[in-house]
Amino acid sequence: MSVSASAPLEGVRVIELADGWAAHCGRILSDLGADVVKVEPPAGDTARRRPPFIAEREGPDRGLWWIALNANKRGVTLDLAHPAATGVLRRLVERADVLLESYGTELVARGVSPAVTSSWNERLIHTTITPYGSAGPLAAAPASDLEVTAASGALWLAGDPGRPPVRTTLPQSPFWAGMAGAMGTLFAYLARGASGRGQHVDTSAQAAMVTATPPASVHWDTMREDHERLGQFLIGRSIVGAKFRNIWRCRDGYISFAIQGGAIGRHTGTKLVEWMASRGEVPETLRAIDWQKFDNTTLKQDEVERLEGAIAPFFESLTRKEFFEGVVARNMLGYPVSTVEDIEADPQLAARDFWQQVPVPEAGRSVTFPGGFALFDGERPRIRRPAPRLGEHNAEVYGELGLGAAELAATRAGGAS
């Protein structure tokens, strides 16, 4: 399993003692070339039990969240309740650059706080990723994706007006929290270059989700406008408070489009009317527009609605694919509301060699994964190995440490005395 010579974090050692909140952070660091060792309880990480499973059949190595978030990591087991466990953890941490954990107060109760790990290894960066952060009134409050999203304003802002707020069906806060943890960890890593010392990076999933909707806070701060969920609409650049439809029904689903001003918005309007004309009659309300002078910022709500009403039947006649190909061919603004199937077929991603085949042992075949998040000097970070089976690397990792019999007992199921 050779690491590309150009992997940015080659040689960085990470110990990940974490459930779902921190797994994505470890995944990012490992994609960048770090050696990430995931330490699980002998019964397995809770993420191994999260559905969906391969072929909807449960099993410790069959959970899709587990497979997705733990690729590129090695895996060992350690029973934290065993009296020798802290000693084993210390041995791991002494050789590490980063300890990444999401156990928070539970780990502190076992005597493993950032102050303690710093005494074990003063160069260690100890990154915690917990729902609300490791200090403050909610440090010990439990939360899942739903509560964290609620506490960040990101639930309030999504949904149809007059109906309940909704969250993204694919939980998002574990990704935001993990990404924030990776940012903080890398800042601390660079700081260590000068100081020679590590520090505590205290990451909050709640705060990470606040960074998903930042302009909303500006409207409150400046105008005392508390923005609300608008369903398929956005306010955009209107200076008279008009809202614009940005999600429209099409023949086989939905597309995103908006009536816009500005150079590209005017081009889009011109091309839309031409496109409509090529397929049939253009309503008078649209034919009357001089797109070269069109300004959407001062349109009143009833004017916006009249224009939108004139366009809607045209979109309803197109499929998502027809719309996508049409806007690309005409260099117009607009995209389909894509499904994962649509995205897998996108020629742009194929041209950039985005997807990667990764063997998934439980499936008995290779599977297409999203590739690395960016190109570094033209190279995309690679997935070098699938997510580890439970305890897959115990012999390899603990062998490097030369553990004694009592310590080895702490690494096995039922080892607690």
Place this chain on the structure above:
Amino acid sequence: MTDLAVAPSLGVSAPQALAGIRVVEVGFAAAGPLVGKYLANHGAEVIKLESSRAPDVFRSTYPPFKDNVPGPDRAAMFAFYNDGKRSVTLDLKHPRGMELARALVAKSDVLIESFPAGTMAKRGLAYPELIRENPGLVMLSSCNQGQTGPHAQHPGYGSQLTCLAGFVHLLGERERAPVFLYGPYIDYIAVGYGVIGVLAGLARRAATGRGTYIDLSQYEAGLQFMTPAFLEHELNGTVPTRAGNDDPIAIPHGVYPCKADTRDDRWVALSVWSDEEWVRFREAIGDPAWARERRWDGAAGRRAARAELDERIGEWTRGRTRDAVVSALRSRGLRAAAVETISELFADGQLAHRGLWRALPHPVIGTVQCLSAPFTLSATPSRQEHAGPTLGADNDHVFGTVLGVGEEERAALARDGVFA
């Protein structure tokens, strides 16, 4: 609260993570500039390069403005997204302007740009040319769909790209139209990955002395957050779609209406993750007769009659404030949180404890509530001293002190329109 709060500290004299690092930023709106903001907050000198003829669109076209009067130094969006930076103006169409821009990049460690693909090369600022003078340069290009490929030149913006990347299809109630999460969600994912890319580039430079060119497609960065959905299609042949607030494990799991207080439209989010938690939940809501029926004991039974279950729970929450519901559940170790409005985030005790909001001075707007980072660093914390700079505020410092252009020459260049 806990020992976790007692963290190792190097004291106030510890240099920040990016002390001594100089960054030039030529970008606009959110996705590029927020990367620069995080670098500035952690010690880098970030110089935002604009032209007064075509300043950042957040100065010119996006409300809100101070007193609702537009103007490049009155734009709250710009002030919010660019705290801690310096501002310089240069006309890159003027040969001397281009020369100064190149000289500045030659004396910098990082260049961030977020123009449409190919713009930098057209202006003579392509990476291969820049590293001839500065081989250690780390450059981030962040745009909608990356620098290459058939759609590289296709225009787009964050809200619509969020639709293309599949997030919107997964957000909304079953059998209803999808909804937005406030629009350009994917831009902010790209910000985080942009920061990570630059920091990884600097880490490698520290080890090898070499710079790095990072081609970041905001689309591809966003798709990282969709990985399990792709695997579901790949491995099980199903196309995931929106399912309201449902969860495959927790039941109940959703939002419930609460008593109106200073406003109506009040909601609480709560979730029950096991049958053992259900017993505690039942106690928390006063152990009513309906909840004692055996059919609710198992998750399968609760899921089978979830509409009825949600209605029953709603009857209990509707007569209570969000805080009363949250405290009844949290005191039993259960998960619950108020659905906070945006204004409430400024009064949130937990966020305040972390210092997430920073009231920063601005010479025209007054005070701007800027964001700190979602992580805190115990030894080298973020420092935020001022909101986004006024246009050209640092021309004298940057061209005089950093580049060493004398006062007389600067006056002559100004007359020639080089600093326009």
